[in-house]
Structure formats: C-alpha cells, structure tokens
Amino acid sequence: MTLRGLYAITDSQLLAGKLLPFVEAALDGGLTLLQYRDKSSDDARRLREAEALRGLCERYKAHLIINDDAELAARLGVGVHLGQTDGPLTPARALLGRHAIIGSTCHSQIELAEQAAKEGASYVAFGRFFNSSTKPGAPTATLDVLDQARARLSLPICVIGGITLDNAAPLVAHGADLLAVVHGLFGAESAQEVTRRAKAFNTLLSI
Numbered sequence: 001m002t003l004r005g006l007y008a009i010t011d012s013q014l015l016a017g018k019l020l021p022f023v024e025a026a027l028d029g030g031l032t033l034l035q036y037r038d039k040s041s042d043d044a045r046r047l048r049e050a051e052a053l054r055g056l057c058e059r060y061k062a063h064l065i066i067n068d069d070a071e072l073a074a075r076l077g078v079g080v081h082l083g084q085t086d087g088p089l090t091p092a093r094a095l096l097g098r099h100a101i102i103g104s105t106c107h108s109q110i111e112l113a114e115q116a117a118k119e120g121a122s123y124v125a126f127g128r129f130f131n132s133s134t135k136p137g138a139p140t141a142t143l144d145v146l147d148q149a150r151a152r153l154s155l156p157i158c159v160i161g162g163i164t165l166d167n168a169a170p171l172v173a174h175g176a177d178l179l180a181v182v183h184g185l186f187g188a189e190s191a192q193e194v195t196r197r198a199k200a201f202n203t204l205l206s207i
C-alpha cells in the first residue's frame with residue numbers, strides 16, 4: 001500500500017457541531033488518511049463518532065486511523081496512531097494484524113523512527129514544524145530530520161504541526177509523503193473552503 005497524500009486530523013473543539021459535514025468536505029477534496037483525534041474520555045461518543053467516520057471513509061476510499069486507542073481501532077477494524085507515551089507498537093501490531101496502518105510519533109528523532117520501523121510501524125511522523133494552535137507545546141522539528149529519514153528509512157514520512165497551504169511546499173521538497181493537518185484544513189469558514197484546501201494540498205503533493 002502506498003501512503004502518500006493529505007492526512008486530515010479531527011479536533012473536537014474546532015469541529016464541534018460540524019464534524020461530519022467538514023470531514024465529508026475534506027474527503028470530497030481527497031484524503032489518503034483521516035485520523036479521529038478526540039482526547040476526551042467519553043467512550044460512548046468516541047465510539048459513535050468513530051463509527052460514523054469509518055462509514056464516510058469507506059464511501060470515499062480513505063483509511064481511518066484512531067488516535068491513541070488501539071483497542072478502539074481493533075473494535076472498528078481500522079488503524080491507529082501511537083505517540084511515545086501511548087503504549088508500545090509491537091502489541092498493537094499483534095492486536096490489529098499485519099495489514100493495519102499503524103503510525104508512530106517520532107518528534108525530531110531519527111532514532112525513534114528507526115526503532116518504530118523495527119517494531120512494525122507503517123509510517124513515521126515528525127513534528128511539529130511550525131507554530132500549532134492545536135498543540136502549541138509539541139516538541140519542534142526541522143527539515144534536517146526529513147533529509148535523514150529519507151536517507152535511512154524506507155517507510156512513508158508524515159509531517160505535522162502548524163502546516164498550511166502557505167508553508168507545506170518545503171516539507172514536500174524534503175521528502176514528506178503525508179501532510180498531517182488540523183487547523184490548516186478544518187479551520188475554514190465553510191465546507192466548500194475545506195474542499196478547496198484539500199484539493200490544493202493534493203496539488204502540492206502532485207497527486
């Protein structure tokens with residue numbers, strides 16, 4: 001499976017009251033991956049929303065990824081994204097099976113990415129590259145790590161953190177395969193604008 005393209009990530013506050021229409025608008029513009037990221041502990045709502053997103057992703061042939069929660073991903077038969085404190089990759093791979101997409105946060109450390117590759121990650125994520133209103137305190141990353149990753153790894157490279165249509169081009173030039181975006185995609189006034197942005201991100205990636 002080739003993993004390249006726009007990787008939309010939901011945000012419960014930003015998308016309050018418009019989760020499904022804005023996600024569908026993004027899918028209409030073209031998504032490779034959609035991550036359901038909800039940091040709450042409202043398990044019933046998380047299950048309901050994730051099921052609805054899975055249905056949309058199936059219709060548009062995109063892959064759904066659940067943030068943090070391998071058990072929920074297993075229940076839905078979808079992928080998971082794990083950060084450095086979200087539990088080890090090896091049991092998640094055993095739980096989800098060899099075909100599941102499993103992503104790993106590697107901040108700006110090539111050693112973390114090499115370890116993730118050994119443990120069966122499907123892609124490695126570096127960031128944050130720019131100021132992020134979604135996660136202002138995330139550790140920073142520079143373009144150097146993308147050059148190192150391109151040279152040393154064969155896994156798809158995901159970039160994240162403050163990415164917009166105005167600043168994404170250098171990331172692509174330095175080897176990013178997946179542009180992971182919250183605000184730069186969903187921080188729009190209308191569903192039509194979300195679709196326009198998604199198409200423009202895909203043009204940047206030339207896909």
Ligand SMILES: Cc1ncc(COP(=O)(O)OP(=O)(O)O)c(N)n1
Binds near residue numbers: 083085125127180
């Ligand atoms: C694609 C992608 N990359 C990085 C992250 C961040 O994961 P993590 O460090 O576990 O932080 P939280 O998102 O869980 O707050 C991500 N979610 N997705």
Ligand SMILES: Cc1nc(C(=O)O)sc1CCOP(=O)(O)O
Binds near residue numbers: 107126183
């Ligand atoms: C969830 C997340 N993780 C990051 C990391 O660097 O690991 S940055 C981030 C937030 C991404 O949202 P936005 O596109 O609005 O900046």
Ligand SMILES: [Mg+2]
Binds near residue numbers: 081
């Ligand atoms: Mg996490």
